[in-house]
Amino acid sequence: MELRHWWWKFLAIALLLFASITALRTPLTPALVHVSPDRIAPGTSVIEVLGYNTDFQAGSTVVYLENADQRVCPSSTEVTDATHVQATFDVPTGLKEHLTTVGVDRLRYEGALFTEGLGQGIEGGACGPNEASSTVADAPFAFPNRSILYESIRNLHFHVPMWFTMIVLMAISMVQSIRVLGSNALEQDRTAELAAQVGLVFCGLGLVTGAFWARATWGAFWTNDVKLNGAAVTGLIYLAYFVLRGTVQDAHKRARLAAIYNIFAFVLLVMFLFVVPRLNAVDSLHPGNGGNSGFSDLDLDNRLRMIFYPAVLGWVLLGVWMLNLRVRAARIAEPLDP
Numbered sequence: 001m002e003l004r005h006w007w008w009k010f011l012a013i014a015l016l017l018f019a020s021i022t023a024l025r026t027p028l029t030p031a032l033v034h035v036s037p038d039r040i041a042p043g044t045s046v047i048e049v050l051g052y053n054t055d056f057q058a059g060s061t062v063v064y065l066e067n068a069d070q071r072v073c074p075s076s077t078e079v080t081d082a083t084h085v086q087a088t089f090d091v092p093t094g095l096k097e098h099l100t101t102v103g104v105d106r107l108r109y110e111g112a113l114f115t116e117g118l119g120q121g122i123e124g125g126a127c128g129p130n131e132a133s134s135t136v137a138d139a140p141f142a143f144p145n146r147s148i149l150y151e152s153i154r155n156l157h158f159h160v161p162m163w164f165t166m167i168v169l170m171a172i173s174m175v176q177s178i179r180v181l182g183s184n185a186l187e188q189d190r191t192a193e194l195a196a197q198v199g200l201v202f203c204g205l206g207l208v209t210g211a212f213w214a215r216a217t218w219g220a221f222w223t224n225d226v227k228l229n230g231a232a233v234t235g236l237i238y239l240a241y242f243v244l245r246g247t248v249q250d251a252h253k254r255a256r257l258a259a260i261y262n263i264f265a266f267v268l269l270v271m272f273l274f275v276v277p278r279l280n281a282v283d284s285l286h287p288g289n290g291g292n293s294g295f296s297d298l299d300l301d302n303r304l305r306m307i308f309y310p311a312v313l314g315w316v317l318l319g320v321w322m323l324n325l326r327v328r329a330a331r332i333a334e335p336l337d338p
Contacts, residue, residue, distance in 0.1 A: 015314030023157035030054045031145035032109040039114040042093040051083045063087035064103045064127040067095040073125035094119030152216040161315035162206035169199030174266040177259035189255035194326045203235045227286045230272030
C-alpha cells in the first residue's frame, strides 16, 4: 500500500503523541488552595496559606487581606517554604462584608475567610500585589488551576476523548445497521458488529478513566450520578446486542434483528449521555450537567482546548484504525458468501 494512503494513520500517531505528552507535561498555573483557619474576628489572627506550584520567597512575598474596598496588612510574614506562608494580622473591627479574600502577591483566594465584627468600614492598608515577586512563575503555557480538579484536570484529555471515540464507532455501527436493513448484506452486518465491539472497548476505557477521576475529585470511584449510571446502562445495552446476536442461528435473520436493535441502542445512548443529564430537574456532579459549570466556563483562555481537540481527533482516528484492522482480519479469517 502506498504511503499516501496511510496519511491519516500517521496523523493519528502524531496527534496522540502530541496530546498525551503535552497533557501530562504542561504545568498548572500557580494558585492558593487552602487557608487556615477559615474565619477571622477582631484581634490578632495567624493565617496560614498553602500554595500550589508557587514559589514563595522570604523578604519578597506580600500577604494581605481584602474585604470590599478595604485592605488589611500583616504585622509579620514568615515563609516556611515555596508553597507555605504564614502571616499575622491585627484584624480591626468594622470590616464591611462577611467574606474576606486572602491575597499573596498576585494570587487571590476569593472569600477564604468568614469575617466577624462587621461595621462601616476601615481605612485600607497600603500593602498589595508585588509585581516583582517570583511567587508566580510566568510559564509560557500552563493549564488552568481549578479548585477540586487541580492535577486531575489533565484527565480531560484522556477520559472525554474515549467517549467521543465510542460515540463515533457506535454511530458507524448504526449506519452500517441501517444499510443492512436496506440490503440485507452480511458484510455490512459484520462491520456493524465489529464497530460495536471496538466501541465497547472505548466505553470500558471511558468508565475506568472516569472512575479514577471521580475518586480524585469526588472521593469515590462511583457515585449515584445520572451520567455515570447512564454510561453504565449504555454499556449493558450494547452487551445485550451481542447476546442477541448469539441467540439467532440464521445469518440473514440475525443481521436484520441485530440491525433494528442497534438503531434503538444508539438512540438510547444519545438519551442517556446527552439528553437526560442536561434536564433541569436532574441533579448531576458532572461539569456541564445538572446546572454545573462546564469546562467552557473554566477554560477561560482556551488553553485546554488547544490540547483537547487534537486529543479527540487522535483517539477517534485510532478507534477507526482499530476497526479497519478488525474488519480486514475478519475478511481474511472468515470470508462471507456473496
